[in-house]
Amino acid sequence: MSNLLEVKNATLKFGGVIAVNDLTFSVEEGEVYAIVGPNGAGKSTVFNLISRFYNPYAGAITFDGHNLLDRNADSVADLGIARTFQNIELFDHATVLQNLLVGRHRHRKTNMLQEMLFTPKVRQEEKRHREAVEEVIDFLDLQPYRDKMIAGLPYGVRKVVELGRALASGPRLLLLDEPASGLSVEETQDMRWWIDDIRKQMGITVLMVEHDMGLVSGVSDRVLALADGAKLAEGTPQQVQSDPAVIEAYLGAGAA
Amino acid sequence: MRINFKTSYEHDIRLFPDWWSFFVYATLIVIAVALPWLMDDFFLGEVTNVLIWAIAGLGLMLLTGQTGQASLGHAAFLALGCYSCIIFMEQGWPFLIAFPAAGILTGVVGTIIAIPAIRLHGIYLAIATIALSILADDIIVLMEPITDGVSGKFAPMINIFGIEIERWTTPDRFYWLVLAVTILCTLAYRNLLRSPLGRAFAAVRDSEVSATAMGVHIARTKAAAFGISCAITGLAGALMGFYAGAFNNETFSIVISITLLMMIVIGGLGSIHGAFFGAVVVAFLPQFLSMTKDLIGGSSVAIPGLETGVFGMILILFILFEPMGIYGRWMKIRIWFELFPFARKDMFKRQKSYLKTERLR
Numbered sequence: 001m002s003n004l005l006e007v008k009n010a011t012l013k014f015g016g017v018i019a020v021n022d023l024t025f026s027v028e029e030g031e032v033y034a035i036v037g038p039n040g041a042g043k044s045t046v047f048n049l050i051s052r053f054y055n056p057y058a059g060a061i062t063f064d065g066h067n068l069l070d071r072n073a074d075s076v077a078d079l080g081i082a083r084t085f086q087n088i089e090l091f092d093h094a095t096v097l098q099n100l101l102v103g104r105h106r107h108r109k110t111n112m113l114q115e116m117l118f119t120p121k122v123r124q125e126e127k128r129h130r131e132a133v134e135e136v137i138d139f140l141d142l143q144p145y146r147d148k149m150i151a152g153l154p155y156g157v158r159k160v161v162e163l164g165r166a167l168a169s170g171p172r173l174l175l176l177d178e179p180a181s182g183l184s185v186e187e188t189q190d191m192r193w194w195i196d197d198i199r200k201q202m203g204i205t206v207l208m209v210e211h212d213m214g215l216v217s218g219v220s221d222r223v224l225a226l227a228d229g230a231k232l233a234e235g236t237p238q239q240v241q242s243d244p245a246v247i248e249a250y251l252g253a254g255a256a
Numbered sequence: 257m258r259i260n261f262k263t264s265y266e267h268d269i270r271l272f273p274d275w276w277s278f279f280v281y282a283t284l285i286v287i288a289v290a291l292p293w294l295m296d297d298f299f300l301g302e303v304t305n306v307l308i309w310a311i312a313g314l315g316l317m318l319l320t321g322q323t324g325q326a327s328l329g330h331a332a333f334l335a336l337g338c339y340s341c342i343i344f345m346e347q348g349w350p351f352l353i354a355f356p357a358a359g360i361l362t363g364v365v366g367t368i369i370a371i372p373a374i375r376l377h378g379i380y381l382a383i384a385t386i387a388l389s390i391l392a393d394d395i396i397v398l399m400e401p402i403t404d405g406v407s408g409k410f411a412p413m414i415n416i417f418g419i420e421i422e423r424w425t426t427p428d429r430f431y432w433l434v435l436a437v438t439i440l441c442t443l444a445y446r447n448l449l450r451s452p453l454g455r456a457f458a459a460v461r462d463s464e465v466s467a468t469a470m471g472v473h474i475a476r477t478k479a480a481a482f483g484i485s486c487a488i489t490g491l492a493g494a495l496m497g498f499y500a501g502a503f504n505n506e507t508f509s510i511v512i513s514i515t516l517l518m519m520i521v522i523g524g525l526g527s528i529h530g531a532f533f534g535a536v537v538v539a540f541l542p543q544f545l546s547m548t549k550d551l552i553g554g555s556s557v558a559i560p561g562l563e564t565g566v567f568g569m570i571l572i573l574f575i576l577f578e579p580m581g582i583y584g585r586w587m588k589i590r591i592w593f594e595l596f597p598f599a600r601k602d603m604f605k606r607q608k609s610y611l612k613t614e615r616l617r
Contacts, residue, residue, distance in 0.1 A: 051469050077471030089466035093526065094458045097268075101452075102459045106471035108452040112480055115451035116444045122451050123269060129452075130265040169470060 004029040004173055004205050010049060010059035012042075012229075019045045020056070021229040027173070032199050032206040034216045036240070037226035038249055043209040044086055045229070047175050050207075051083050052076050063173065077106045082166035083175035086209075088158050092151045096161050099150060100136060103168030104129040136164045140194065156187045163194065167202075174198065176208035180215050188215055195219045213241065225249070269450060288435055292428035301423075304431045306532075306539040307438045308495045309516075313523065313531030314441050315489035316516050321526035322454070323481035324461030325374070326381055328513045329388030330489050335396065335508035337362045337490025338497035342409055343402060351414045359491040366486025367479050374478040389510040396505035408504025411497050423499055434495055441488050445528055448484070457481055511564075518571050524581025533582040541567060 005027040012020040020042045027033045035043045048054045050061060052073040061068040063079055071079075082103070091099050107129065110122045137143055140160050145153060150161065159179070166174055179195070180188045192215050198204050199219075210216050216223060217237035225232040225246045233243040240246055260273050272278035292300055312334060319325050341358035345351060369388065376384050397405045414421040414433070421429040448454040456477045459467035464474055497503050515538055523534025542563055549557075578585050592599040 053465070053468075072473075073468045074471055074473045077469065083469050085466060085469075089463040089469075091459050091462035091466075093462055094455070098455055098458065102455050102467070102470050102472070105452055105456060105459075110452070112453055112484070115453050116447050116484075118447035118451065122447075126269050126451065127265045130268065134265075165466075165470070 002029055003027065004064055005050070005207065006060075006062045007046070007050070008060045008062075010046075010061060011057045012045060012049060012054055013057045019229050020049065022059075023226075023229065023231055025224050025231065025234065027205060027207050029205055030199065030203060031221040032195060032208070032219050034220035034223045034237075035207070035209045035226060036211070036213070036216060036223055036246075037232070040228075041226040041249075042229035043226055044177055046226075047083065047177050047207075047209060050076075050175060051081065077169060080170070080172035081175065082169045082171035082173075084159075084162045084166050084177055084179065086177040086181065088155075088162055090150045090158055090162055090165070093149065095147050095149055096142060096145045096153070096164075097133065097137075097147060099161055099165050100133040100168045101129055103136075103165040104132060104170075106169055107132075132170065133168050136167045139167070139197070140164045156183055159183060159187070159191075163191075167198070167204075171204060173205045173207060176206060176210075178209055178211065180210060180212045188212060191215065192218050213237075217241065271446060271450075285439070289432070292431055297427045300427050300431055302539060302543060304423075304427070304434050304499060306535045307431075307434045308492055308499055309519065309535035309539050310532045311434075311438055311441050311495065312489055312492035312516055313520050313535050314445055314528065315485045315487075315492060317520050317526070317528070317531045318445060318448075318457070318488065319481050319485035320517065321520060321530065322449075322461065323457040323478060323485075325478060325481065326378065326517070327385045327485075328382050328510070328517060329369075329385030329392075330486075330516050331508040331510060331513040332388040332392035333362050333366055333486045333489040334493030334496060334512060335392050336365060337493030338503060338508070339396070339403055339409070340490070341494035342411055342497055345412050351416055355491065355494055358494050359487045362490025362493070363483045363487030366489075367483035370479045370482030371475075374475055374482070386510065386513075389513045392508060393505050403505075406504055408502055408507075409497075410502050411500070414498065423501055430498065434499075437491060437495065441491065442528060445488075453477070453480060515567070518567065520581075522571060522574050522581055524583025524586075527581075527583045529586070530581050530583040533586070537570070537582070538567075541570075 003026040007026065008024050010020055010023045011018070023042075023046065025033075035046060037043050045054065049056055050068065052068060052071060056069070063081060066079055068076065068079075091102060094102075108125075110119070110125055114122050137146060140163065142157075142160065142164060145157055145161070150158060153161070159182070163176070163179065166176075176195070180191050183191060195206055195208070195215075196219055199206055206219075208220070220237055222235065223237050223240040224234045225240050225243065227245075227249040232245050232249055233240045235243075262268050267273075272281065287294075291303060295303070312330070315333075316327065316330050319327055337358050340361050341354050344354035344357055349357070373381060373384050396403045399405075403409070411423075414430075416433075419429065420426065421433055423430050448457075456467065456472045459470065459472050460474055460477050460481075467477075468474055493508070496507075500507060519534035519538045520530055521534075522537055523532065524530030545563060545566060574581060580587075
């Protein structure tokens with residue numbers, strides 16, 4: 001197995017606050033890699049570094065041999081990196097189908113003029129996009145919501161739609177920012193199966209941030225524990241969970 | 257209650273979801289085409305005015321309703337479209353070339369202006385575009401050798417393959433011309449909505465962060481929205497010039513910009529129907545007011561600011577009681593009938609929005 005994503009000595013500072021401190025880790029192709037850590041540990045910040053919303057102060061991030069730092073945030077998706085957000089960033093005034101179709105944006109092959117005239121090529125492309133989206137709808141059981149507006153959907157469904165939108169882009173690496181936050185036990189269980197299937201059936205590498213240790217130990221191959229922006233421990237879920245430094249960061253000194 | 261079963265992808269892409277809606281719109285177009293035989297010239301002129309406003313509304317709707325970028329500068333683009341079309345025709349260009357050229361020129365200028373302007377968000381963009389409206393007036397005066405400044409210009413006769421079209425002598429032909437442009441613009445708008453760029457517009461409007469993560473280039477998308485919006489507005493401006501017959505630097509004042517923005521809010525942001533509904537209100541309101549004044553016998557009393565006052569009041573009432581505009585109300589009534597008797601009162605209550613990701617820039 002080769003390294004798909006490599007983060008080397010990444011450092012990010014907001015003024016005097018060091019959000020990510022000399023962090024090095026790599027994600028292998030085909031694995032589920034989880035990042036855990038207490039609030040404010042810099043987990044989401046790492047995601048935002050990878051999707052290029054933030055510029056690292058120092059360090060390097062490469063994806064499959066491409067230097068991510070050479071790219072703007074909007075061309076990260078072209079490499080096949082898709083992500084979800086901690087607080088659900090869907091397009092509220094559009095239907096589920098339209099949201100998923102936006103996920104196909106990186107496969108757009110037609111230009112503005114062709115689209116205004118809706119040439120046969122645009123029509124053909126639309127059908128292709130819909131085929132791809134329909135597969136995602138099938139996979140995530142979103143059929144009942146296909147033409148519903150996001151603004152009227154319950155939280156749990158939105159979470160799934162966001163996962164669907166990321167999947168619709170046909171990624172190689174999926175970044176999931178707290179996929180199970182705010183979900184019920186049942187929904188979390190569904191999420192767990194989906195993540196398993198995403199890896200096994202679709203062959204997509206998953207990098208996720210998650211607090212639910214049940215989910216983390218259930219699906220992930222390797223876990224990275226962060227505290228104050230620095231690496232605390234890395235290894236299998238069991239190794240990380242029993243690491244004294246991790247227990248200390250979560251529960252305070254003396255708990256171990 | 258009609259249930260629309262989709263059986264193919266083609267079905268979902270089609271302009272009309274089912275035969276019924278195709279029938280409705282086809283009937284509407286047939287009536288619209290036959291209108292000159294059904295109405296006298298005065299009302300035909302008024303309907304023409306509605307359609308021209310609707311085209312302008314479509315232009316702004318694309319930018320504000322679809323892409324979420326407020327603009328109070330669209331009067332400037334109306335002016336640019338109007339002046340360029342008529343100046344092109346004075347150079348001897350035929351209408352069929354001058355008219356699209358005016359639209360393209362307005363679109364290109366709009367895009368160039370957009371490049372710095374799209375760095376601004378929300379109210380700041382609105383303020384920056386106000387400047388455009390104000391500048392346009394002065395620029396027209398300063399460029400007197402081309403624009404004839406304060407004294408203004410007269411719209412020439414339109415000639416399409418030997419058919420002469422003019423607002424006053426052949427109101428029916430002018431109406432058909434405007435109708436054709438309206439249909440073409442609406443069609444282009446609809447096509448955009450069902451293709452990737454239209455969805456990118458909505459994505460930029462609702463969440464720039466996730467649009468970026470999906471590979472949408474924010475600045476380019478906004479610039480495209482500005483360009484298309486300004487091009488459509490430019491076409492409307494040219495038609496406005498022909499409709500008015502004569503125009504000068506004061507024809508396209510900032511009031512027109514504000515009216516345009518109010519129009520699409522009243523009509524219903526984010527919908528094609530909204531542009532048309534809003535246009536009906538804007539174009540018929542002055543006539544309606546003067547007729548009401550006649551009716552109550554106050555025709556001799558001049559009330560300055562009555563029109564703007566009433567207009568402002570309508571706007572406030574809409575924002576308070578029906579933020580989705582006339583189109584929103586229309587949808588509610590329609591759904592009430594479609595679901596009868598199962599419609600619930602709270603069906604349209606707006607959901608509380610969940611916490612948004614903190615702004616990243």
